[in-house]
Amino acid sequence: MRSIKSPVRAALFILTTVLGAALLPFAARGDSPELKISYSLATLSGSRGHEEDQGDLWARIRAGFKLPESDPRLTRVHEQAFVNRPAYLERAVQRSRLYLFHIVEEVEKRGMPMEIALLPMIESAFNPQALSPMKASGLWQFIPSTGKIYGLEQNAWYDGRRDVLQATRAALDYLENLHGMFGDWELALAAYNCGEGCVARAQGRARGNDYVSIKLPAETRNYVPKLVAVRNIIQDPERFGLKLDPIADEAYFMQVNLSRPMEARQAAKLAEMNLDEFLSLNPAFQRRVIYADARSTLLLPADRVESFQFNLNRQGADKQLQTYAARQGESAHGIASRFGVSLDWLKEYNPLNLHKGKVAKPQTLVVPVAGATNVPASSPVAVTRAPARVKTAQVDKKPATRTHTVRKGDTLSRVAKLYNVKVADIRRWNDNAEPLMPGSKLIIES
Numbered sequence: 001m002r003s004i005k006s007p008v009r010a011a012l013f014i015l016t017t018v019l020g021a022a023l024l025p026f027a028a029r030g031d032s033p034e035l036k037i038s039y040s041l042a043t044l045s046g047s048r049g050h051e052e053d054q055g056d057l058w059a060r061i062r063a064g065f066k067l068p069e070s071d072p073r074l075t076r077v078h079e080q081a082f083v084n085r086p087a088y089l090e091r092a093v094q095r096s097r098l099y100l101f102h103i104v105e106e107v108e109k110r111g112m113p114m115e116i117a118l119l120p121m122i123e124s125a126f127n128p129q130a131l132s133p134m135k136a137s138g139l140w141q142f143i144p145s146t147g148k149i150y151g152l153e154q155n156a157w158y159d160g161r162r163d164v165l166q167a168t169r170a171a172l173d174y175l176e177n178l179h180g181m182f183g184d185w186e187l188a189l190a191a192y193n194c195g196e197g198c199v200a201r202a203q204g205r206a207r208g209n210d211y212v213s214i215k216l217p218a219e220t221r222n223y224v225p226k227l228v229a230v231r232n233i234i235q236d237p238e239r240f241g242l243k244l245d246p247i248a249d250e251a252y253f254m255q256v257n258l259s260r261p262m263e264a265r266q267a268a269k270l271a272e273m274n275l276d277e278f279l280s281l282n283p284a285f286q287r288r289v290i291y292a293d294a295r296s297t298l299l300l301p302a303d304r305v306e307s308f309q310f311n312l313n314r315q316g317a318d319k320q321l322q323t324y325a326a327r328q329g330e331s332a333h334g335i336a337s338r339f340g341v342s343l344d345w346l347k348e349y350n351p352l353n354l355h356k357g358k359v360a361k362p363q364t365l366v367v368p369v370a371g372a373t374n375v376p377a378s379s380p381v382a383v384t385r386a387p388a389r390v391k392t393a394q395v396d397k398k399p400a401t402r403t404h405t406v407r408k409g410d411t412l413s414r415v416a417k418l419y420n421v422k423v424a425d426i427r428r429w430n431d432n433a434e435p436l437m438p439g440s441k442l443i444i445e446s
Contacts, residue, residue, distance in 0.1 A: 057100055057247040062235055064107070064114025067185060069232075070212045071225045078222070078229035083240050088125065089233070095126035097247050098280055099139065103168055110172060113185055115231045119171075119192075122226050128162050128283040138162040138283075140171035150174055156351030157291060163284035164299065165255075186211035186224050194220040253281055253299045256308065261291035261321040261366045262298075263349070270315065271300050271308040289321070289349050289366050320369040330359045331435055334412070337423055339367040358435070404442040412436065419444045 069075055082089050100117065107117045123141040124130035136143045138161040144154060150170035152160030160166045171192075178188035181196060187210070191199040194217055202214040211224060237244045267290060268278035281299040282290065290298050300308055326335060332354055336346045346352065346365070353360045404415055412433060416423045421444060427433045429443045 055249050057104065057249040058234065058244055060249050061100075061104060061114050061117060064104075064117075065231055065235065066113035067115045067224075067228060067231065069228050070186060070210075074222055074225035075228050075232065078226045079232060079240065082229060082233055083242070086242065089242070092121050092125040093244065095280075096121070098252055099126060099128075099164055099168075100247060101250060101252055102164070106168055106172055110176065112172065112175065115227055116172070116175060116189075118230050118234065119189075119227060121230050122223070128164060128167075128280065136161075138167045139164065140167050142167060142170065146174070155286075157286055157289070158284050159286060160284060164281065166284075184210065189224050189227065190216060190220050193223040251302055254302050254305050255297060256300055256305060257297050258290065260369075261289055261323060263319075263321065264288040264290060266319050267298060267308070270311040271304040272311070273301070273304060287349050287351070291321075291323075291366055321366050322369045324365045324367045326359045326363055326365050328359055328362050329435060332357055332359065334435070335359075335365065335367070337412070338427065341368060402444045404444055406436050406438055406440045406442060408438045410436055410438075415442065415444075421445075 099120070103117045103120070104114070107114060120126045120139040124139050126139060128139050130139075130141065131137050132141060134143060137147075137159060140161075142150070142152060142161040144161075147154060147161045147167075147170065150173055152163070152166055152170050154160060160170075175188055175192055178191045178196060179185055182188055182191065182199065187199055190211060198217070198220070199214070202216050203209050206214040208214070233240050233242065234244070264278060264282065264285065265275055265288065267282075268275045271278065278300075279288070281301070285291070324335070324339070332346060332352060333343050336343045346367075350365045352365075353363060402419070404419070406415075412423045412426055416426055426442060426444070429445055433442065
């Protein structure tokens with residue numbers, strides 16, 4: 001597993017990385033992206049008194065187990081089910097290696113039973129892209145409505161239910177609230193599965209109030225024993241004929257904040273990672289573009305941040321993205337042509353809201369920086385204009401011009417072909433080039 005070796009070395013890594021970012025020149029490129037690095041996600045918890053050898057995260061998890069085994073019969077059933085499906089357990093454990101340190105840190109900070117850190121094992125098998133038939137999504141399987149209650153934004157760009165950090169925060173908030181409501185962690189977990197109303201009604205029908213005394217739906221009745229079964233296997237895997245490879249008790253990832261949007265493909269390349277690995281840490285972005293309401297934040301393995309920073313600074317403006325404020329009525333095809341991409345590219349990377357090929361209402365789009373010209377002042381970022389044409393000693397007069405009257409059915413491509421000029425030049429010569437209106441006049445230089 002990629003990782004830095006200890007909190008001390010992690011701190012040195014952060015210090016050198018941040019200082020490097022401050023001292024590295026941007027090669028005289030004023031448009032190079034600003035890179036900010038935060039380590040708040042993987043706290044350097046000196047309070048635990050860890051030495052240079054960080055040890056095994058599983059040992060730390062075991063030390064925090066607190067839940068009772070209230071239904072031994074069902075627990076044995078689920079233990080056997082997991083033992084009979086070793087490939088399932090192995091895949092879930094392998095996926096968990098990316099997220100467990102962060103989850104354990106957050107569970108420990110709140111003083112919650114450490115079994116809760118294993119809850120994604122039965123919710124999603126630690127697959128952040130998991131989607132249930134009931135539309136529950138992410139590691140913690142939030143349905144849309146509960147996700148919104150706990151601050152998980154969901155839009156065409158981004159689904160916070162799949163955000164590793166935000167969904168973990170929301171799940172622990174929810175469980176804490178449920179524990180406050182019922183005063184018992186087993187009941188809180190049951191309510192996480194079937195809803196607080198479900199558990200409250202079951203309590204009202206029963207003589208007792210504890211988990212084993214109330215009548216719950218079959219899935220919820222099995223929910224806590226299933227988690228306890230996972231706990232027991234993690235507690236003593238050898239008893240079940242299984243083996244757990246160690247996980248270093250240290251941060252796997254760091255957070256990087258960018259000043260510009262970026263394609264996931266490009267970010268993975270800059271970090272020298274494959275795309276699947278990158279998306280495992282950044283699954284919340286719907287269109288594989290790191291952009292959500294002008295917030296460009298991504299997670300990277302701790303030992304990939306330095307490579308990412310170096311490659312990003314070296315890249316400069318090449319392949320960068322920017323935001324563009326599209327006006328109502330603008331032609332989608334015209335926007336694509338203006339920024340040198342296909343209409344399919346524009347649709348793939350943007351949640352376009354179109355009516356008859358035109359922008360239905362003002363919206364912010366993501367477009368490439370390279371080749372962007374004549375972007376209106378409303379664009380949130382500065383753009384590089386096309387360089388002025390150089391005059392020679394022999395040519396010192398205005399170019400000859402022609403006027404084209406736009407007819408019904410004319411397109412910029414058709415007009416450009418008619419006069420043997422480029423579409424981009426027609427746009428540069430004419431402020432009224434888009435949208436084309438029959439009867440309007442276009443200046444054509446020769």
